[in-house]
Amino acid sequence: MTTGIIFNIQRYSIHDGPGIRTTVFLKGCPLSCWWCQNPESQLSEQEMIFWGDRCIGCGACSTICLSDAIQIKNGIPVTEKEKCILCGKCIEKCPALAREMIGEKLTIEEVIKEIEKDLVFYEESGGGVTFSGGEPLGQSEFLGGLLNGCREKKIHTAVDTSGYISWEILNKISPKVDLFLYDLKIMDSKKHHKYTGVSNEIILENLKNLSSVHHNILVRFPVIPGLNDDDQNIKETGEFLSSLKIAQVNLFPYHYIGIDKYRRLGRTYKLATTPPPSEEKLSEISGILKKFNLNVKLRG
Known part of the structure; x- marks a missing residue:
């Protein structure tokens, strides 16, 4: 029985494709974008998140820990991640619900059952299911089974991808997908590597082939001030996309809603001082891209 790791199922989504949608988030991503709003999506395995503002300092988690990974320091439980075996005992014991496991192993049938709960919304709005992440294609066998299940029930499907995957996998999955939401971030390969952790040659080549x-x-372009909103990058993006068959380009303004997640996961958020782009800047970028005869829409 094929299983995968899901870290969230979000209902009533309106920015992940047409109509009202259910977005299923698969865990694991080969990129580590500085602006990622879902840092819990990056690791492919399960992980623990700690809600410090809920903690009452009772020490129950420390006493129950099977691997002696939790120590109480100044009244606050501190977890040594290299010791933690993710047994979940501390979660069960915590009376304040200050600990949470991110990622749940589910079968294809279990996920499809959750998706079916929203059938009435899909039918009334022309919506469906979007598989996002992380990088959903990183769990390609699991994703393929989910897409087959949706097709059997005539549910519209969308896949949100970074494009950083082998063409063999992408080409095999593409006939099962009704809509691709394809992320395109930075045209310069060195800058792309600096801000995402990988170069972009595979991403660009896959988009050409796809x-x-x-x-x-639909190409999704996140607008991040100081990183990819310069005229050169916008013009190179427009020139590249104008040579392809693309239905639409969606501009998504950067925000730092996910910044608190980094702290709870014990990670550093690198763009804490970066402000969201202004409406004037978004309009300017839209205008440049439209000169390349692209269908551009703000936020999607």
Whole structure:
């Protein structure tokens, strides 16, 4: 029985494709974008998140820990991640619900059952299911089974991808997908590597190939001030996309809603002082891209 790791199922989504949608978030991503709003999506395995503002300092988690990974320091439980075996005993014991396991192993059938709960919304709004992440194609066998299940029930499907995957996997999955939401961030390969952890050659080549076999692709462009909103990058993006068969380009303004998650996961957020782009800047970028005869929409 094929299983995968899901870290969230979000209902009533309206920015992840047409109509009212259910967005299923698969865990694991080969990129580590500085602006990622879902840092809990990056690791492919389960992980623990600690809600310090809920903690009452009772020490129950420390006493129950099977691997002696939790120590009480100044009244606050501190977890040594290298010792933690993710047994979940501390979660069960915590009376304040200050600990949470991110990521749940589910079967294809279990996920499809959750998706079916929203069938009435899909039918009334022309919506469906979007598989996001992380990088959903990183769990390609699991994703393929989910797409097959949706197709059997005539549910519209969308896949939100970074494009950083082998063409063999992407090409195999593409006939099962009604709509691709394809992320395109930075054209310069060195800058792309600096801010995402990987170069962009595979991403660009895959988008070229995908656009030749699949004609329902929305490109998602996150606008991050100081990183990718310069005229050169916008013009190079427009020139590249104008040579492909792309249905639409959606501009998504940067925000730092997910910054608190980094603290709870014990990670550093690198763009804490970066402000969201202004409406004027978004309008300017939209204008440049439209000069390349692209269909541009703000936020999607």
